[in-house]
Every structure is written in structure tokens, then in C-alpha cells.
Amino acid sequence: MRLKDVKVGLFITGGIAAYKMANFARLLIKEGAQVRVAMTPGAQAFITPLTLQTLTKHSVLVDTFAEEDPEVVQHIHLADWCDIALVAPATANTIAKLAQGLADNVVTSVLLAVTCPIVAAPAMNVNMYQHPATQRNLEQLRQDGVSIIEPATGFLAEGYEGKGRLPEESVLLDHLVQVYWSNNYPQILAGKKVAISAGGTIERIDPVRYISNDSSGKMGYALAQAAKLLGADVTLVSTKPELPLPLGVKPIYVTSAQEMFTQMVALQEASDILIMAAAVSDYRVVNASNHKIKKQDQDSLAIQLAENPDILAHLGQHKRPDQLVVGFAAESQHLIDYARVKLAKKKADWIVANDISDPSIGFNSAENRATLLGKDGQVIELEQQDKLSFALALFKHLGGEVR
Numbered sequence: 001m002r003l004k005d006v007k008v009g010l011f012i013t014g015g016i017a018a019y020k021m022a023n024f025a026r027l028l029i030k031e032g033a034q035v036r037v038a039m040t041p042g043a044q045a046f047i048t049p050l051t052l053q054t055l056t057k058h059s060v061l062v063d064t065f066a067e068e069d070p071e072v073v074q075h076i077h078l079a080d081w082c083d084i085a086l087v088a089p090a091t092a093n094t095i096a097k098l099a100q101g102l103a104d105n106v107v108t109s110v111l112l113a114v115t116c117p118i119v120a121a122p123a124m125n126v127n128m129y130q131h132p133a134t135q136r137n138l139e140q141l142r143q144d145g146v147s148i149i150e151p152a153t154g155f156l157a158e159g160y161e162g163k164g165r166l167p168e169e170s171v172l173l174d175h176l177v178q179v180y181w182s183n184n185y186p187q188i189l190a191g192k193k194v195a196i197s198a199g200g201t202i203e204r205i206d207p208v209r210y211i212s213n214d215s216s217g218k219m220g221y222a223l224a225q226a227a228k229l230l231g232a233d234v235t236l237v238s239t240k241p242e243l244p245l246p247l248g249v250k251p252i253y254v255t256s257a258q259e260m261f262t263q264m265v266a267l268q269e270a271s272d273i274l275i276m277a278a279a280v281s282d283y284r285v286v287n288a289s290n291h292k293i294k295k296q297d298q299d300s301l302a303i304q305l306a307e308n309p310d311i312l313a314h315l316g317q318h319k320r321p322d323q324l325v326v327g328f329a330a331e332s333q334h335l336i337d338y339a340r341v342k343l344a345k346k347k348a349d350w351i352v353a354n355d356i357s358d359p360s361i362g363f364n365s366a367e368n369r370a371t372l373l374g375k376d377g378q379v380i381e382l383e384q385q386d387k388l389s390f391a392l393a394l395f396k397h398l399g400g401e402v403r
Helices: 016-030 049-056 074-081 092-100 106-113 126-130 132-143 169-184 218-229 257-268 311-317 335-346 387-399
Strands: 007-012 034-039 084-090 118-122 152-155 161-165 193-198 203-206 209-211 233-238 250-253 273-276 283-285 305-307 324-331 350-355 367-374 379-386
Touching: 007 016, 007 074, 007 106, 016 034, 016 049, 016 084, 016 169, 034 049, 034 074, 034 106, 074 106, 084 092, 084 106, 084 169, 092 106, 092 118, 092 132, 118 132, 118 169, 126 132, 126 161, 169 218, 193 218, 193 257, 203 283, 209 283, 218 233, 218 273, 218 387, 233 257, 257 273, 257 311, 273 311, 311 324, 311 335, 324 335, 335 350, 335 367, 367 387, 379 387
Parallel strands: 007 034, 007 084, 084 118, 193 233, 193 273, 233 250, 273 324, 324 350
Antiparallel strands: 152 161, 203 209, 283 305, 350 367, 367 379
């Protein structure tokens, strides 16, 4: 959980998208966050405080002067409590007030007193959003350190298309996580360029058949997200365009081992860390058919295979002294022995040895456990945990070597 025990202040203002905040509050809680809510009078026209109170298990602040606890000043108490604050939806009216430092309701009063990072998600009519005054106010908030989530383009409440929709909940969550991590965790990869491969490559037999493997790509995506959370400039070479792309990660989508080889080699010169998490096909089909191969009146079909380029070996052989090259060894037996052979043969700096015979950490699983082997004889056991936590732990061990 990316926001485990993080105290999130959710500040809801009077836009139609306010109704979406009930589900978003639940999403925050599923991420491990503690959530407390404050609402403007306008927000209460779209969603009731009781709804948010029921979901968060905390009273909702709606009135600056409704002081129920004589030992605290409620809006200051909430401001001090927050680890991060999200204003969503952020209306043009509230944006203008925040830009000018006005505090005429409980939401603006709390936000004027917070010292934690603030994230704002503007949502309004496209003409209101594009108005010069709104754009000036947004720029003022950026200069004041507020992180602004760009609104989405789509069908508006007014019945036509335009820029002004509240982004999807997953986008809001990813942005919130990114801002929190960048402000609260050591950015050990700041200024570094990281290239990561993910997914199982596909070798075509014909337009409807192919050779591949069971790699889900989840480990590579978790590594990309972890590297980004730790401050890196991340490029992900992936065979899995259907997976959600981590916020701020640059994707390059490929299919075959040859295509992945081309892209990873092209990224090597500019990269500080290269990680081959993809499950690359060892062989490709010679003279794959451009048309579907029809069933013949024979008992068997012979397919000729040729060896694919060894991407990890190429990266290891051509790495600079200041680069780290990391590979994965997915084995079902003799795990450490085979991984050590691979480490030496590929000239990698580290090999992550995975036991794929264990279904709890094998292909398509939500968790991972591995032994990290270093070229200088290091042996580090990484405990079983969700893949993002695993990726963060991996980078913690690699971070000291990044120059």
C-alpha cells in the first residue's frame, strides 16, 4: 500500500465532480491512508457530509465556527494533522481564493494553515478553465508550491466536449502518491536515468499464432513505479500496453525480442541503470508466415527456430564503469547455482534470482521474493512482499552503488 498510515486531508469544493469523492475516499483507504474531509457549502449541494463521514469514520468539517472540542481549534487542528492535502474538485472560485490567500470558509481556512504539500485538481467548464484569470491563479498556486493536476478532456456536464473534467481516480491517486513520496522519502535516484524492460516477448508464427511465456509484466511495471517514486527519470520498454502506466514513466511498446533488443541498446548510452525484468524469448521463428498457416493433411508441423539476441549479455558487455546492469533469473530448480552462472556469463552487476516453482511468487502473482546476487559476491535475501514494496527494497540495495 503506497499510502500506508499517511494522513490525507480531502478538501471538496462545489463542482459536479464532488460526487466522485465518495469512491475516491474509499480508494485512499484501500491504499492504507487515513482520510479526513472538509467541504465547502457548495460541495454539500452535490454530496452529503454524512456520506463522507460514514466512509472515513471521521466527522466532516463543514463550518469554521462549529467548534465541538474546546481543546482545539478545529481548522488548525486538521491543518496540523495532514501529511498531504488534496483539493478535488478544485473550482475556479476556490482556486481564486487560494491564490489570493482568502479564508472565508472552512476549506480555505484549513488550506491557508497547512504546512504539508498541497495537490489541487481543477474541474470546471472549459471556458472557465481557460479564462485568463483562472490561468493566472493557477500559475500563482504553482509558484506557491501547489502541485496542479491537469484536468482531463471529455464530455462536460454542460453537454459538450472540452478540457475541464476531473481526471480518473487512478490518475488522482498516482499524482497524490508521487507528490507525497517526493516530499517524504529519500530521492536516492534523483537525477538518474533508468531503463527497464517488462513483459514476455512474442515471436510470431503467423498472424494468429505465436510463441511466448507466462510473464505478466507486473514486476517490470512495479520497478518502473518504484524508480519514479525515488526520483528517477524512467523509461519502460514493455510488451504489455494494457497495464496501467505509472505516472511520469515514459513508455516504449514493443512485441518481439528483436524489437526489445533495439530499444534497450538505444537507451543504454544515456542510462545510469538498466534492468532486464522482461522474460525474453530465447528463439524466434524463421520465416514467419504473413498469412494464417492452414492445417495440412499430415501428422506434424515443423517450425524452424533461430536464436534471439541476448539483450542482458549485450548490455553487460557494453556497460560503462558508472552504469549498473541488473538481470532477473527465473528458475524452477537449482536457483542460486543457475543465477550465479548467469551473473558471470552476462557480465551483469546484479542478478535477481526468482523461484518460479512457488506459485505465490511465480508468474502472474501479486508478490515476489528473491535472492539478490552481486558480482562481488553479495547475497541479499529480499523477503516476500507485494511487488511495489519488493521493487523499492531492491532499489534501496542498489542505491548505494549509483554514482
